[in-house]
Amino acid sequence: MAEFAFENRIWDTAEKMDRQERQTLQLERLGATVERVAAKVPFYNEALRAAGVSADSIKSIEDVRRLPMTTKEDLRQHYPLGFLAVGREALVRLHGSSGTTGKPTFVGYTAADRELWAGLCARFLVAGALRPEHLVHIAFGYGLFTGGFGLHYGVEKVGAAILPAAAGNTHRQIMLLQDLAADVLVCTPSYSLQIAEVARAQGVDPRELPIRFGHFGGEPWTEDMRTAIEKELNIMAFNNYGLSEVIGPGVAGECAARQGMHIQEDHFIVECLDPDTLEPVPQGQPGELVFTSLTKEAMPVIRYRTRDIAVLDTSPCACGRTTTRMSRVIGRTDDMLIIRGVNVFPSQIEEALLRVEQTAPHYLVEVERPGTLDKMTVHVEIRPEDFSDRMSEMQSLRDRIDREIHSVTGIRVQVDLVAPQTLERSLGKAKRVIDHRKK
Amino acid sequence: MKLNQLSVFLENKPGRLSEPCKVLAQAGINILTLSLADTQQFGILRLIVREWEQAKVELEKAGCVVNITEVVAIEVADQAGGLESVLEMIEAADINVEYIYAFTYRSGDKAIIVFRFENPDAAIETLQGKGVNVIGPVALYDRIGQ
Numbered sequence: 001m002a003e004f005a006f007e008n009r010i011w012d013t014a015e016k017m018d019r020q021e022r023q024t025l026q027l028e029r030l031g032a033t034v035e036r037v038a039a040k041v042p043f044y045n046e047a048l049r050a051a052g053v054s055a056d057s058i059k060s061i062e063d064v065r066r067l068p069m070t071t072k073e074d075l076r077q078h079y080p081l082g083f084l085a086v087g088r089e090a091l092v093r094l095h096g097s098s099g100t101t102g103k104p105t106f107v108g109y110t111a112a113d114r115e116l117w118a119g120l121c122a123r124f125l126v127a128g129a130l131r132p133e134h135l136v137h138i139a140f141g142y143g144l145f146t147g148g149f150g151l152h153y154g155v156e157k158v159g160a161a162i163l164p165a166a167a168g169n170t171h172r173q174i175m176l177l178q179d180l181a182a183d184v185l186v187c188t189p190s191y192s193l194q195i196a197e198v199a200r201a202q203g204v205d206p207r208e209l210p211i212r213f214g215h216f217g218g219e220p221w222t223e224d225m226r227t228a229i230e231k232e233l234n235i236m237a238f239n240n241y242g243l244s245e246v247i248g249p250g251v252a253g254e255c256a257a258r259q260g261m262h263i264q265e266d267h268f269i270v271e272c273l274d275p276d277t278l279e280p281v282p283q284g285q286p287g288e289l290v291f292t293s294l295t296k297e298a299m300p301v302i303r304y305r306t307r308d309i310a311v312l313d314t315s316p317c318a319c320g321r322t323t324t325r326m327s328r329v330i331g332r333t334d335d336m337l338i339i340r341g342v343n344v345f346p347s348q349i350e351e352a353l354l355r356v357e358q359t360a361p362h363y364l365v366e367v368e369r370p371g372t373l374d375k376m377t378v379h380v381e382i383r384p385e386d387f388s389d390r391m392s393e394m395q396s397l398r399d400r401i402d403r404e405i406h407s408v409t410g411i412r413v414q415v416d417l418v419a420p421q422t423l424e425r426s427l428g429k430a431k432r433v434i435d436h437r438k439k
Numbered sequence: 440m441k442l443n444q445l446s447v448f449l450e451n452k453p454g455r456l457s458e459p460c461k462v463l464a465q466a467g468i469n470i471l472t473l474s475l476a477d478t479q480q481f482g483i484l485r486l487i488v489r490e491w492e493q494a495k496v497e498l499e500k501a502g503c504v505v506n507i508t509e510v511v512a513i514e515v516a517d518q519a520g521g522l523e524s525v526l527e528m529i530e531a532a533d534i535n536v537e538y539i540y541a542f543t544y545r546s547g548d549k550a551i552i553v554f555r556f557e558n559p560d561a562a563i564e565t566l567q568g569k570g571v572n573v574i575g576p577v578a579l580y581d582r583i584g585q
Binding site: 416420 | 444446448449450476478480481483485502503504505506508537538555
């Protein structure tokens with residue numbers, strides 16, 4: 001067994017189940033799920049009939065590909081609770097996903113769902129060093145967002161203590177971290193850096209805070225951000241993944257090896273598909289993650305398209321878990337660009353820029369097709385500290401950006417250095433891509 | 440003995456050169472000399488002005504990226520071989536020159552050249568030791584006047 005920074009513990013024996021055995025379990029659960037949704041959810045009843053599939057015709061795991069898909073738009077069209085497979089009296093909880101546009105999409109939980117959710121969160125928390133004697137500081141919002149409650153239930157399940165600090169008021173968070181000496185911090189990755197920054201500004205060395213581990217999720221982040229968080233807070237940082245439509249946090253999480261997030265495959269079937277053709281991508285290639293829930297009662301989902309792009313890895317893990325692992329989310333299908341046949345994500349550009357500098361400058365990607373070939377230009381705002389009166393240094397800065405973008409994306413782009421504050425900024429989410437090509 | 444040179448980042452687009460010049464004009468700051476280094480996409484405008492601190496503040500207020508570098512003004516004979524003889528000394532002393540440009544101003548039979556050295560202090564010491572006239576800011580502004 002590999003050497004880890006802490007004792008490798010596995011919460012649930014199902015995590016190290018024999019693969020063949022797990023597949024048999026998945027198949028059995030898939031059949032039951034299809035049978036239930038066909039009977040209880042009008043959307044699936046119709047879609048399954050249109051696809052000509054019934055529970056009886058599912059003979060192997062590969063048959064999942066014959067099932068109809070579910071999109072966020074389908075959930076919206078059946079707002080607010082058209083996907084429930086149980087009566088409302090069976091619900092114990094509702095949550096909603098933050099719709100960036102319009103109304104949220106709601107999801108329901110039965111008592112058994114909530115119990116399952118707690119167990120799934122316990123799995124990744126224990127994989128990431130949580131022990132019953134720890135105190136966990138949760139700085140996630142407790143609201144419609146599934147992050148706060150999901151992690152809360154998981155920690156409770158493990159038997160550790162919770163400080164439900166909730167979101168906001170960073171000065172107070174720092175005081176609580178200092179005074180109550182939490183071992184583990186739970187929040188979004190960017191908020192952990194905010195805590196470090198505010199601590200430093202008020203004269204507190206963030207490395208001296210008692211926290212030793214962090215479980216971060218709720219937003220995409222990069223490996224460079226992990227390095228920064230671990231350095232700033234002197235902790236070990238773990239990534240976890242989930243989305244409310246599937247169950248919330250607990251769909252996947254990292255172990256001590258931190259070589260991808262273990263997907264809880266006894267409860268979900270994962271597929272990694274080309275978002276255009278909907279065919280599986282070759283192993284090791286990025287594709288859209290599609291999940292089918294196998295045990296949820298209130299709101300099972302069949303082939304839910306997450307729009308999250310990641311890479312799957314089925315190779316054995318040093319920790320002993322036998323589940324498939326997923327990489328970080330490297331992009332969203334919404335912002336995926338196909339440049340001369342290669343899939344490129346704005347997050348990759350950001351990663352490349354972070355390799356050149358400590359913090360990524362403001363940038364804008366512009367795509368056009370002047371003739372028959374796609375041309376991508378990356379406009380990068382130069383910052384005062386990057387500017388030199390020497391032309392050779394400016395050229396070399398541009399060359400370094402050029403090289404890193406090529407090494408991350410595999411494509412050649414034109415790098416254009418521009419003056420600060422000249423690229424368009426919109427409120428909230430920065431506009432990163434302008435695609436001039438005709439669709 | 441060193442001059443503070445302003446460098447301004449410029450995008451290579453129409454109108455970009457006039458922006459910083461307009462800022463300086465409005466602040467009543469006279470440009471004593473300048474040089475422009477450019478590529479297809481961007482350029483670096485280097486300026487010598489008397490009120491360099493004020494110029495930096497004004498330019499930054501207008502959104503320019505400005506950087507201050509120490510350069511050296513050297514008097515050379517305004518005749519064939521004048522610059523060459525100084526360059527020879529510089530080369531012989533193994534001093535690294537990043538770039539040079541000239542002042543439009545001349546006094547008598549002398550021209551003034553701006554040198555950006557990798558190590559300006561070492562360069563000044565060497566050149567003065569060889570009898571070359573290095574012109575400090577006070578003397579320079581005195582000569583050029585307003």
